[in-house]
Amino acid sequence: xQPRNILVLFWxxxxxxxxxxxxxxxxxxxxKRKGGICLxxxxxxxxxxxxxxxxxxxxxxxxxxxxxxxxxDFGGANCVLQFQKEMGTDAKVWDPEKVAFTFDLQAPSxxxxxxxxxxxxxxxxxxxxxxxxxxxxxxxxQLVMLEAGLIRPGGVVLGTDSHMNLLGAVGAFAxxxxxxxxxxxxxxxxxxxxxxxxxxxxxxxxxRPGVCMRDLITRIIGDLGSGGMDYLAVEFTGETIERASLxxxxxxxxxxxxxxxxxxxxxxxxxVLSWLSARVGEDxxxxxxxxxxxxxxxxxxxxxxxxxxxxxxxxxxxxxxxxRPVSEVAGTHVDQVHIxxxxxxxxxxxxxxxxxxxxxxxxxxxxxxxxxxxxxxxxQLECVRWGLAQxxxxxxxxxxxxxxxxxxxxxxxxLPSGDVGAATNSRNFIGKVGxxxxxxxxxxxxxxxxxIRGEITDPREFLPGAR
Amino acid sequence: MNIKTGRAWVFGDNVDTDLIYHxxxxxxxxxxxxxxxxxxxxxxxxxxATEVQPGDFVVAGKNFGCGSSREHAIYCLKYAGVPCIxxxxxxxxxxxxxxxxxxxxxxxxxxxxxxxDGSVRTGDRLEVDLDNGVIRDADTGAVLRGDAVGxxxxxxxxxxxxFGYMRNSAKKGEA
Numbered sequence: 149x150q151p152r153n154i155l156v157l158f159w160x161x162x163x164x165x166x167x168x169x170x171x172x173x174x175x176x177x178x179x180k181r182k183g184g185i186c187l188x189x190x191x192x193x194x195x196x197x198x199x200x201x202x203x204x205x206x207x208x209x210x211x212x213x214x215x216x217x218x219x220x221d222f223g224g225a226n227c228v229l230q231f232q233k234e235m236g237t238d239a240k241v242w243d244p245e246k247v248a249f250t251f252d253l254q255a256p257s258x259x260x261x262x263x264x265x266x267x268x269x270x271x272x273x274x275x276x277x278x279x280x281x282x283x284x285x286x287x288x289x290q291l292v293m294l295e296a297g298l299i300r301p302g303g304v305v306l307g308t309d310s311h312m313n314l315l316g317a318v319g320a321f322a323x324x325x326x327x328x329x330x331x332x333x334x335x336x337x338x339x340x341x342x343x344x345x346x347x348x349x350x351x352x353x354x355x356r357p358g359v360c361m362r363d364l365i366t367r368i369i370g371d372l373g374s375g376g377m378d379y380l381a382v383e384f385t386g387e388t389i390e391r392a393s394l395x396x397x398x399x400x401x402x403x404x405x406x407x408x409x410x411x412x413x414x415x416x417x418x419x420v421l422s423w424l425s426a427r428v429g430e431d432x433x434x435x436x437x438x439x440x441x442x443x444x445x446x447x448x449x450x451x452x453x454x455x456x457x458x459x460x461x462x463x464x465x466x467x468x469x470x471x472r473p474v475s476e477v478a479g480t481h482v483d484q485v486h487i488x489x490x491x492x493x494x495x496x497x498x499x500x501x502x503x504x505x506x507x508x509x510x511x512x513x514x515x516x517x518x519x520x521x522x523x524x525x526x527x528q529l530e531c532v533r534w535g536l537a538q539x540x541x542x543x544x545x546x547x548x549x550x551x552x553x554x555x556x557x558x559x560x561x562x563l564p565s566g567d568v569g570a571a572t573n574s575r576n577f578i579g580k581v582g583x584x585x586x587x588x589x590x591x592x593x594x595x596x597x598x599x600i601r602g603e604i605t606d607p608r609e610f611l612p613g614a615r
Numbered sequence: 616m617n618i619k620t621g622r623a624w625v626f627g628d629n630v631d632t633d634l635i636y637h638x639x640x641x642x643x644x645x646x647x648x649x650x651x652x653x654x655x656x657x658x659x660x661x662x663x664a665t666e667v668q669p670g671d672f673v674v675a676g677k678n679f680g681c682g683s684s685r686e687h688a689i690y691c692l693k694y695a696g697v698p699c700i701x702x703x704x705x706x707x708x709x710x711x712x713x714x715x716x717x718x719x720x721x722x723x724x725x726x727x728x729x730x731x732d733g734s735v736r737t738g739d740r741l742e743v744d745l746d747n748g749v750i751r752d753a754d755t756g757a758v759l760r761g762d763a764v765g766x767x768x769x770x771x772x773x774x775x776x777x778f779g780y781m782r783n784s785a786k787k788g789e790a
Contacts, residue, residue, distance in 0.1 A: 209765060209766070209767035209768075222641045222642075222685070223641075223684070223686070226644050229644055234778045253641065253642075254642075261642035261643075262642045265642055265644065307684075308684055308685075309684060310682060310683045310684040310708055323708075324683075324684035324708050325684055325708065325711065325712075326684055326685065326686030326689070326708065326711070326712035326715065327686050328686060328712065328716060328776065328777050328778075329711065329712075329715060329777070331778075332715070332777045332778060332781060335778075335781060336781060340767060340771075342765070374629045374678055374681055375629065375677055375678040375704070375706075378678065378704065378706070378707070408678060408706050408707060410707055467629065469629075555638075556638050556641070558639050558641075558642075575631075575633075575682065577633045577634065577682065578633075578634060578656065578657075579633065579637070579656040580633045580638070583656060
């Protein structure tokens with residue numbers, strides 16, 4: 149399965165040229181321009197045009213209205229303190245309905261420092277009349293806000309989390325930022341952006357049993373590398389995407405960050421659109437239709453993947469781009485397995501792991517520490533309701549409350565030096581989960597198969613009909 | 616002429632924010648406390664935090680600062696007295712955070728290769744002409760050129776950061 153039809157224009161030859169210099173859109177057919185503005189727009193151009201209040205061109209810098217400025221317990225206190233330092237302790241945020249806080253770094257907190265940071269945020273929210281504070285009992289921020297109906301297609305969302313952009317799974321322009329951008333938005337309700345070029349990835353085919361969206365995006369990271377989507381918007385399209393569940397779309401979008409992409413975008417359809425409309429409390433059909441890319445919009449690169457022959461993939465230590473098929477590393481001993489994170493902590497992810505567990509006899513290897521972390525309390529409750537929680541506990545697994553878990557080293561599950569982890573997390577940078585440790589990244593199915601054996605294992609060895 | 620001289624601390628490609636400033640210390644809210652943790656997790660660079668001198672440069676290859684959105688990874692260098700970052704390219708959130716703090720990042724074509732072939736090494740004396748974007752390694756004689764940033768980024772940096780820029784704009788009755 150090689151990527152085909154790679155029509156790389158100026159972008160691949162020199163990604164920086166168009167970035168550093170304020171230039172008009174070099175990818176747009178001059179005949180389709182009017183007054184320097186490209187009339188044929190990709191999804192991100194439509195979103196930014198709307199947010200900026202005027203048509204935008206690729207490469208220009210624009211100030212956009214912010215629909216939601218969120219921060220976590222990591223970064224949140226920094227936002228509050230910076231806002232108060234710059235504007236005074238009596239200053240008011242521009243719109244308390246458009247400010248949100250989520251506690252997912254340490255939930256519940258186990259250090260005085262984080263406890264104090266959380267308190268700073270709670271007091272600020274109270275004083276400012278900010279209703280959207282999701283305390284320690286909710287889970288991973290962007291997914292909690294999605295479930296709470298705060299995210300709309302085309303919305304501009306800031307957050308102190310580099311995986312904020314997974315909300316592109318419902319067509320929102322959500323982006324990770326530092327505390328300065330959030331604190332400045334508290335004042336002006338605006339943020340600056342460079343209008344990015346757009347890459348389009350078309351996906352066709354049906355996954356074979358034991359293979360899933362995580363394997364596809366891992367494969368793409370291996371093909372394109374850590375900087376392979378630098379500064380780009382990426383539209384995912386094609387029959388496989390149109391059929392994909394919300395959980396699958398989230399997995400796909402969450403890992404675009406590992407290629408330095410700016411925003412992945414999938415326009416909601418079918419069940420995802422119905423689900424989102426119900427959450428937001430409004431029919432979003434017209435909202436989505438307005439974001440559809442123009443027929444001859446310009447893409448800086450187009451890739452096509454067919455998933456029909458895809459195999460389970462892993463990212464080997466110590467980088468997400470160090471990708472190999474599971475078959476090449478099968479048998480590698482692991483000390484700990486973690487299933488969860490914003491990438492693969494939805495109910496469907498845990499259900500896929502559960503199915504492998506059941507098929508593999510219902511017990512994990514007694515010498516392997518196995519931790520499962522649902523991404524939100526809603527997912528946790530579903531796991532209880534459908535019997536997954538009980539099965540995990542009976543299997544010898546630690547089944548926790550929802551948090552970012554191992555993606556933050558000061559949480560539980562920190563690995564000692566020399567240990568090897570297997571995880572569905574998004575990153576395996578050197579020492580991220582503990583100095584001197586190393587982690588393999590994989591799908592929930594592969595992670596559970598690995599938990600059963602205590603060594604990296606192809607899930608198709610357990611799944612009936614997979615071979 | 617705005618020429619700065621200092622020693623180089625040289626890093627490779629794809630240096631992620633956990634290597635620059637590990638997530639173990641994210642609860643820190645005082646930027647002045649952040650330099651003590653800089654590069655603690657970067658194998659072979661553990662001494663950076665104790666040995667870095669004000670005026671030293673951080674020099675890196677492609678995609679510097681990939682990974683997390685933490686602004687700590689800017690503060691830990693800025694407050695250590697590192698005058699600017701020289702990198703072939705920076706990851707986008709890291710670049711934004713630098714701009715928003717008025718912290719100069721110079722994009723230097725060919726720097727990744729220069730690091731790999733040893734024409735810029737840790738400990739070398741560098742002369743950096745920030746106005747003209749010229750970098751000279753006084754020990755190896757290598758000369759590299761940086762690129763200009765976009766107009767808006769330039770204006771934000773010149774105003775000392777995002778809040779300074781907003782104040783200037785408010786005075787002019789814009790934005």
